[in-house]
Amino acid sequence: MALARLSNLRPLIRLGIWLVIWAVVVNLALRGLSATPVLGWLPDRQTGTGFDTDNRERIAGAEAEYRNGLARADKRLGAIVGISNIREAVDLDLMNRQLGRGWRFIGLAGAGAGAASIVDNARLLEQSQLKPDLVIVGTAPLQLLDGLLPGAYTPPAPSRADQAKQAAKDLLWMKARRRDVSVSTERALLDVRARLFQAFDVHLPTQDTQTPWRSMLRVMGTERSPDEVFTNGVTWAASFGAFDQAAYERSAKAPAMLAATLKQLAAKGARPVVVLTPEHSLLRSREPAQIALTIEQRLRSESGMPDLLVLDYRSAVPDTGFVDLVHLNSNGSKQFTPLLVRDIQRLRWRGLPLATPRVEPPANSIAN
Structure with a gap:
């Protein structure tokens, strides 16, 4: 048998x-x-090089639109810079719809950890020909710790089980690159859809994946991580002093780096505004009580900008809006973005947008 x-x-x-x-x-x-x-065309989001390439393409596209008169120069230009906490938090399509009459925003937030990565992403904007009126610089308290600078932090050695899991993921190409494949496939399908609509003269809204004003890439891949991700995140943050006021007071390099970037953006003509992005209560409740004020005073002093605006949104989104301790899910992003829009609308501006061409008087004209 x-x-x-x-x-x-x-x-x-x-x-x-x-x-x-x-x-x-x-x-x-x-x-x-x-x-x-x-x-080789498939962008590598895992190491951040894909975000760098994507941001360079956005900048080049925006410069070309202004140069060719395709972008209205009577709108103010805004930029979002930083790393994943601000990238996942801002729904750029929603922001541009709600601010569309007077503003146009470009998203230039990439990946990385700490102040050095924020500075690297901001540098792309500093070196460009774009003339933003406003630059939203996303950060978080722990990103102003020297312990997160390159070479300063050594993560705890993973357990053998975690090492085995990671080795298995690395061996399986589709597992390791699934987010890259997902994002690229979605963009390709949207491009095909747009071409078909154009070919058959179908007048329905479709997303333009080539425009430099497209929404920033969301690559978290889930709406909420397992509970152990939250608890491990708290342990990780504590390991380099995220809950210790003295650790912030000892940190000198990271605040100075970010302050120098703010100063350079201001020298370009932009108004930089620092945004402390939303945080899960497990992280926020353990941070020093006056940390937002400490950061504000430190950045104002280091940058020489006594009126620097620092907006604290750490408690703006309930815990249901988080993928993990610092990244918002799609619902959290839709809750946060209107709050940021509201505060941008409260800012007061004088004169024409910086992108508006200035008409120089003839060299032989006589001033009256």
Whole structure:
């Protein structure tokens, strides 16, 4: 009887073996092709280089639109810079719709950790030909700790189980690059949809994935992480002093780096506004009570800008709006963005937008 059952299962066993073999072959092929031009176009979000490339493309596209007169110069230009906490928090499409009459915003937030990464992303804007009136610089208290600067922090050694999990993820190409594939596939499908609408003269709204004003990439891949992600995050934050007032007072390099960037943005003509992004209560409740005031005073002093505006949104979104301790999910982003829009609308401006061409008087004209 047992032999008969085994005989009946042999076709399934053979099929399973062949499926495993083909999965291994396809995985090895994808890993090999990822280092060639065949898959070299796929942006790498895991290391942040994909965000850097994407932001450079946005800047180049915006510069070209202003140069060719495709972007209205009578609107004020705003920019969002920083890393993932502000990138995942701002729904740029919603912001541009709600501020559309007088503003146009470009999203230039990438990836990384700490003040050094914020500075790197802001530098792309500083070196561009764009003339933003307003630059929203997203940060968080822990990002102003020297312990998060490159080379200063050594993460705890992962357990053997975690090492095994990570090794398995790295070996499986589709697992390691699933977010890159998902984002790129979605963009490609939207492009095809737009071309079909154009070809068949269909007048329905469709998302433009090529415009420099497109929404920032959301790559968290989930609306809420498992509970252990939150508890591990608290342990990680505590390991380099995120809950210790003295650690902030000892940190000198990170605040100075961010303050220097704020000063350079102001020298470009922009008004920089620092935004402390929303945080989950597990993180926020453990931070020093006066940390927002400490950051405000420190950045004003370091930058030489006594009127620097620092907006504290750490408690603006309920815990249901978070993927983890510092990243908002889609609902949290839709709750936060109107709050930021409201405060932008309260700002007062004089004169024309910086992007408006200035008409120089003829060289031989005589002033009256």
